[in-house]
Amino acid sequence: MGLRYVIVGAGVAGIAAAESLRTREPSASVTVVTDDPAGFYSRPGLAYYLSGLIPETQLFPRSPAELRALGLTWVQARADALDPRTHRLTLADGQILAYDKLLLATGARAALPDFPGSDLDGIVTLDSLADTRGIVRRARQGLQAVVVGGGITALEIAEGLNARGCRVHYMLRGARYWANVLDPDESQLVEDHLRATGIILHHHSQIREAIGKRGRLVAVETMTGERIPCELLAVAIGTHPRLDLAQSGRLKLDRGILTDAYLKTSAEDVLAAGDVAQVYNEVTGKATLDTLWATARAHGEAAAATMAGIPTPYRSAVAQNVTLLAGIPTTIIGSVGGGEDADLVAIARGDSETWRMAASAWVVVDPHPVNRLRLMLGEQTLKGALVMGDQTLSRPLQRLIAANADLTPIRQALLADKSAVADLIMSFYAEWEQSHADKR
């Protein structure tokens, strides 16, 4: 009999692992346990559903027939307890599921607000398809909505509600948006675009209390006593890895489930992948959280190989994300920021802790009036980059940073003439790509 593989979680990490296991071991038993009735869908795509760019049906990358063809056993239930000693999972309905190899890909959930009134009807977070459906149902022309929080999700909710005709107030605790990833000019650019679409920004603004009437939200009151009437309050202050199951199995935890480079947890035959995994990086010597789709998929595939008996470390790629910030295409690659963001209590979605590991680096900014290009230049190599607007340079920069390309030939020129940064990078990249291709 083949091994019994069990995967908890049907996000991209879980599905990537399931598909990979099926390819490697066509006759093995692969069970996916999920408490999300919607199954596998594009979580980042929820923002586009919210803003009306795509219908809900478009969120599912696999048709029911494609999922059936994988021959997975699909269990829709919450996994409540894990006993690594006996290799058993207990589901919410009491059913026991035995495994030989287990993957925990339980993801992360939105951090909840703690101000008085935060349990009122009308206060929402965005984690799942069900949450998004709820927001879409409530959003209507002219509805007063308040958004608090930071990072990509807060912005996506604000823009989504705005696109659906709501009157949106976006409250920021500090002086500017996403202060630990963007620089002041970049924040300014995003905020200008938000204002241009009609979103009302409030800086240095923090909720003291949510006011309700018969259990329903009617307004928020800020620390300075200002009262903003609203029927909807969306909170996106970060996410916490879903650790309950790992805790029940007494796995070693920190901010997430601690794993080695092979995604193995402290318990034998239990691995972790995706947003829940805090993975040790042999190069940096640190264990970090990533809430990126590409990372989660790579985790799932590496974990599946290890589970199938071919120990495969997760090869940490340079963390990067491409997103629309207030409609501006933005690519964030490598180490670009640092410090704290008052709007987030934990890691946001679409974020990487490695982005804030900017060691000493020279910051070179191409002062283009519309597009922004920021390079984090180390002694010889590029440590990170942020490209806003025109994305021509994002692919070359992605390649140069990932390959740790030696930029010594153009380093002085980059520092000397900031207006020529884009041209310098493009011509250097063209030559580098050529010599790189020759070597291959």
Added chain:
Amino acid sequence: MTFVARSLTLDLIRAEVLATGQVVADSVRCVQCGICSYNCPIGLDVRAYVWCSAAIEDSRCLTCGQCIARCPRGVLRFAPTDRSRA
């Protein structure tokens, strides 16, 4: 006449792209949102190609560029086909 000449030039460029180009993907940037497939005028599942890091090799692909233009993450682009490179 000017208009006709200009139109002819554009048509020639387009013909060249159609003959020698295909849509390729940088799958690391993709989050499988499906906007590409949703906007494909002939209903190709572009997203499925991207998941496999494959070029859109379906012979029915019009290389119209809708998927490239609509993708919010710059995943897709035109590139010469292997045939045209050879």
